[in-house]
Amino acid sequence: MDIEEARHIMSLGEVSREVKDMFEICNALWIYQGSPNEPHALLTKGGHSDAYFNVNAVTQFPNFRRRLGLDIMLKLADAGIIMKDVDVVVSSTYAATSIGQEVADYLDAMFVFTEKDGKDQIWSGRFEIPSGARVLQVEELITTLSTTEKVRGAVLKDNSDPVEFIEKDGKVVVATIVHRPSKLPMNYSSYEVMALMEVEVHNWDPEECPLCKQGSEALKPKPNWQKFLQET
Numbered sequence: 001m002d003i004e005e006a007r008h009i010m011s012l013g014e015v016s017r018e019v020k021d022m023f024e025i026c027n028a029l030w031i032y033q034g035s036p037n038e039p040h041a042l043l044t045k046g047g048h049s050d051a052y053f054n055v056n057a058v059t060q061f062p063n064f065r066r067r068l069g070l071d072i073m074l075k076l077a078d079a080g081i082i083m084k085d086v087d088v089v090v091s092s093t094y095a096a097t098s099i100g101q102e103v104a105d106y107l108d109a110m111f112v113f114t115e116k117d118g119k120d121q122i123w124s125g126r127f128e129i130p131s132g133a134r135v136l137q138v139e140e141l142i143t144t145l146s147t148t149e150k151v152r153g154a155v156l157k158d159n160s161d162p163v164e165f166i167e168k169d170g171k172v173v174v175a176t177i178v179h180r181p182s183k184l185p186m187n188y189s190s191y192e193v194m195a196l197m198e199v200e201v202h203n204w205d206p207e208e209c210p211l212c213k214q215g216s217e218a219l220k221p222k223p224n225w226q227k228f229l230q231e232t
């Protein structure tokens with residue numbers, strides 16, 4: 001993308017758009033179409049996958065970020081969670097912080113984030129969550145609940161005053177732009193995931209990957225992104 005394309009995207013403003021449209025405009029979404037000539041995704045942790053979302057490529061545009069924040073607020077409102085119910089929004093670092101801030105703005109809530117410590121999320125003490133605050137979790141992308149649970153654990157561990165996580169029907173609520181579990185519908189025992197876009201995404205160990213067996217090449221998405229976007 002060059003600066004003219006970026007300016008064009010920003011000039012689109014906050015017109016009503018489907019979330020998937022925003023990802024396509026930003027070239028931020030790839031889903032394997034089935035051709036062996038097409039590569040598939042080699043993930044950071046070594047697994048192979050049939051889809052890839054680059055959420056940062058969308059949320060870096062303020063107009064799209066505002067729109068996504070508004071959509072999350074409306075989705076929460078549909079579930080009965082409105083401004084007066086939420087005191088604090090918490091997100092993990094790093095990619096989730098911009099959308100978390102945006103949702104907090106719409107809900108007129110405070111915004112805090114946990115921080116990375118290796119594979120963990122920790123409470124740095126950088127912020128103060130008031131005693132009795134009702135806390136809403138917001139993430140940008142959820143594959144499993146691993147990070148989401150670490151964020152909540154970090155907040156509960158280091159905030160001795162009672163805080164209350166927003167729940168619906170007895171499950172903790174996490175709002176996200178993308179939910180990409182291995183199976184849909186996905187029901188979690190302890191969490192209610194409220195997502196703007198849900199896509200079933202499959203991940204395999206390299207030796208068991210059916211796409212490799214078909215002859216498709218496993219490549220890291222970011223440095224090879226043009227190859228992923230080529231029509232095959």
Ligand SMILES: [Zn+2]
Pocket residue numbers: 040048049206209210211212213218
């Ligand atoms: Zn593979």
